[in-house]
Structures are given as C-alpha cells and as structure tokens.
Amino acid sequence: MDDVIIIGGSFAGLAAALQLGRARRKVTVLDTGLPRNRFAGHSHGMLGHDHKPPLDILTEARRQLARYPAISLVNARADSVSGTIDNFSVLTGDGESLGARRVILSYGITDQMPDVPGFAEGWGTSIVPCPYCDGFEVAGQHWGLVWSGPQSHNQVRLFHDWTDRLTVFADGHDIPPDIRADLAGRQVPLVDGRITGIAHHGSHGATIKRDTGLDVAVDILFAHPRNRPSASLHDSLGLATVNTPTGIALKTDERRETSVPGIYAAGDLANPGIPSVTTATWQGAMAGIFAQQSMLV
Template identity: 40%
Template sequence: MQDLIVIGGSYAGMAAALQLARARRKVLMIDAGQRRNRFAGHSYGFLGQDGRDPAQIWTEARAQLAAYPGVTWLQDSATHASGAKDAFTVTTAGGAEFTGRRILLATGVTDELPPIPGLAERWGRSVFHCPYCHGYELNQGRIGVIAAGPMSFHQAQLLPEWGDVTFFTDEKLTLAPDQRQDLVQRGVTVEDTAIAAVEGDADIRLADGRVLPFAGLFTASRTRPSDPIAGTMGCAMTETGMGSQIRTDEAKQTSIPGVYACGDVARAPHSLSLAVGDGAWAGAQLHRSLVWPDD
C-alpha cells in the first residue's frame, strides 16, 4: 500500500512527491516520459535554472527524488484507476496493479495548435506560447502573433513589450473596431490575410504570396489533459480561456475525495515555475490529508 500514487512524473508531480518523500511517506511515481516542454532546448524564467536545458532540469530533479528510499519510479502509463479514499487501485499499461491511499494526477496537457503547415514542427523552438518564458531572447526583434481564438487578442496586446509585433488574424478572429484601435495604439500591425504556411526559422508565407520574416512567433494554443484518466475516473472538469483542466479546490483536491491534481492539468496559466510551485503546494496538502484524514 502506497501513501501516494503520482500519475505523471514531470515537474509538478515530482515537486509534490518530494514533500511526501521528506515526510518519509511511501510514494509511487508512474511516468510515461512525455514532458510538455520536451520540444524546447532551453527553459527561461525559472529562478535558479534560467536558460538551462529542461531535460537536464528534469533529470537532476528525478535523481534528487530517487535519493529518498520511500520513492519508487515506474516507467509506464496508468490506464485505469478506481476505488475510494485510502483504498485506490491503479492499473498500468504493462499489466501491473498498485494500491494507494491517495492519487495525484499530474499528467500535464497537450497543446492543440492552429492547423497551419509548418507550425507544429517549430513548436518550442521558434513558435511559443509564453512571452515570459521566451520573449527576452528575441532581442526586441520582429514578432508574429498568430490568432487561434479570443485569447490571441490579449496575447497581441501584451507582446509589444518584447518587440515589434504583427498580429495575424488568419481569418480565425474578427476584431471589433475598438480592439483594432487598441492594437494600433500599442504599435501592433494587424494583418488580415490568411496564412499559407510557416517556413524557414520563423517566416510566415501568406495566401497572397508575401513572405514575412520574424525573430519568433507566438500563438495561444488550446490545451487538454494529456491523459484521459481524470475523465474516466469521473473528476469534474472546468473550461478556461486556455482550454480544459481538472477542477480542484484550494487544497488541490479534485471532485473525488482522495484524488488530487496539480500542474498544467489543474491550473492556468502555465509555466515551469508555476507547475513546480503548484506541485509543492499539492504535496503539502496531500501530506496533511494523511495526517488529519477527517479534516
């Protein structure tokens, strides 16, 4: 019997597990090895780790966690979870079955990008979603913002802090006159011609044949949980301006007693720093629930 079974071994899940490990509790980490930021070569805006390869940050974090004797790491995917508080059962794709007193869902999210040829191939390299994570390195150069939905307008409003912005509505967003005027006042160029493809490093080829070069591109992806297990368990979900996420209370507990969630799958907005902080808070609250189970 594990005190905690963590489904998802990225930054938030490990940060939560660390709190339990330091309380000398038994923790099982089940991880499929698909970090959301696996496409990025550098991670910025994370105090103490600024500019480092996120894969190295993850590898070192896992090694630190593995030093605690109460932690077990399993490279596998959780396919089914059932039971109730203090008596959960989790089954993996490899056919293993485990029991635990609590479950933490830290599966992360999948980004759904606009269906523009060449965009997905550059995701995390020259196409980004967070200016705080990747804006500084563009050196105040030309920035393209590609509309994906209503949130894109706010992204276009913010990004002039980092460079000379062109906002591509791409026939996906109709700006109200006051919105268009707001962008113009911020120095944003609005381009309504449809995008044909993203080429080169960060060049946009328009449907009329023009090719516009940029230092980097941003788009507001829609997100959804990377794993369906929260839905199959019956956890309540909520919709945000960024996509679907697991609903939690202040202690990071889901609508199912004893099942918790943290990181990108349970909060917005998203960044590595916020995921780690959210995980640490979830871990502390999980430990409290084991100490005072009736609170």
C-alpha cells in the same frame, strides 16, 4: 499499499514526490517520459535553473529523488484509476494493479498542432506560447502573434514590455472594428488572411505564408494552439473541470484537491492561468504536502 500514487513525473509530479518522500510517505510515480516542454531547448524563469534544458533539470531531479527510499519512479502509463479515498487502485499499461490511499494527477497537457505546414516543426523554437518563458531572449526584435481569440488582445498589451515591434496575424478570425482601431492606435499591424505555411530560419526566425497577400517574416512567432489533457483519467473519474482560452483544466480547491475526495491535481493539467515550470513545481509541492496532511491521524 502506497500512501500516494502520482500519475505524471514531470515538474509537478516530481515536486510532489519530493515533499512526500521527505515526509517518509511511501509514493510511486508513474511516468511515460513525455513532458510538454521537451521541444524547448531551454527553460527560463525557474530560480536556480534559469536557461537550463528542461530535460536536464528533470534528469537531475530524478537523481536527487533516488536518496529517498520511500520514492519509487516507474516508467509506466496509468490506464485507469478506481476506488475511493484510502483505497484507490491504479491499473498500469503493463497490467499491474497498484493501491494507494491518495492519488495525485500531474500528467499534463498536449498541445494540438494545427494542420499548417511548418507549425509542428517550429514548435518550441521559432514558435512559442509564453513571453515569460522566451521573451527576454528575443526582446526588442520583431514579434508575430497568431490571433486565437479575445485573449490575444490582452497579449498585444502584455508583449509591449518586451518589444515595440509586433505584427498580429488574424489567421481567418473576424477581428471586431473596435479591436482593429485599437491595434492601429498602438501602431500594431494586423495582417488578414489565413496562415497556409510557416518557413523557419535558424533557431528563431519564421516566414509566415498566407492565402492572400505577401509573405511576412518575423524574428519569433507567438501562438496559442488548443490543448487537451495528455490522458483521459479525469473523464473516467468524473472530475470537475474549468474552461480556459485554449482547452480545459481540472478544477481544484485551495488544497489542490479535485472534486473527488482523495484525488489531487497539479501542473498544466490543473492550471487555468499562465502555465510555467515554476507554477507547476509550486503546485506539485503543495499537492504533495496537502495529500500528506490529509492522512494525519
């Protein structure tokens, strides 16, 4: 039996494995090899790895974990989790049953692309969600923001640290008069109409097509589509969740433990705030440490 099974081997999962492996705890990481940021050419804001391709960072992390004999990296999907603390059972997609005293869920989330021609094709290049991840490289250029809800109003203020040239696309949303007045006072154009297509130019530029009016070209388009957990294990386990502006996140306490004793969570799956590689890595490390400390006698 393992001490810990980690489900999801991206930044959070591997960071948890590193802490557990260094504590000489036996750990198995199950991973399908589909990290959320695989569409991005570079990862930014992570100390020591700024502007490196995210898949390269993960490859190097796996290479470094190979020096710890207690860590086993397995390319497999987890189909189910059952049992209770100190006696969990994980069934893999290959039909193998694995046992562990603790479980860490770090299988991340999947962005749900809207049914707009060109959106999925530009995701991670000319269409991005996070200014902390990509804002510096396009600072001072013409940004576009697809309105997704009340949180978009705060993003207008946030984006000002990177650019003074911003166009907001209502995309069919009913923008209240007071927000319209605020945008006008900030000299931020608000373009009505629903987005019907997006054409891409080079690595960043995009032209937004609408069902009314002329097309609008921007240098980068920020959007926040709905997302969902990449697996449904939390549902079958009955784990508590919290609502976020774009979906749900697993609820954890200050020790990264979920509502079920012995099951921990980290990364985008359990982050209702600002998702990032740095945050995922920190949360994963802490989940590993707290899981290890919970097994002390």
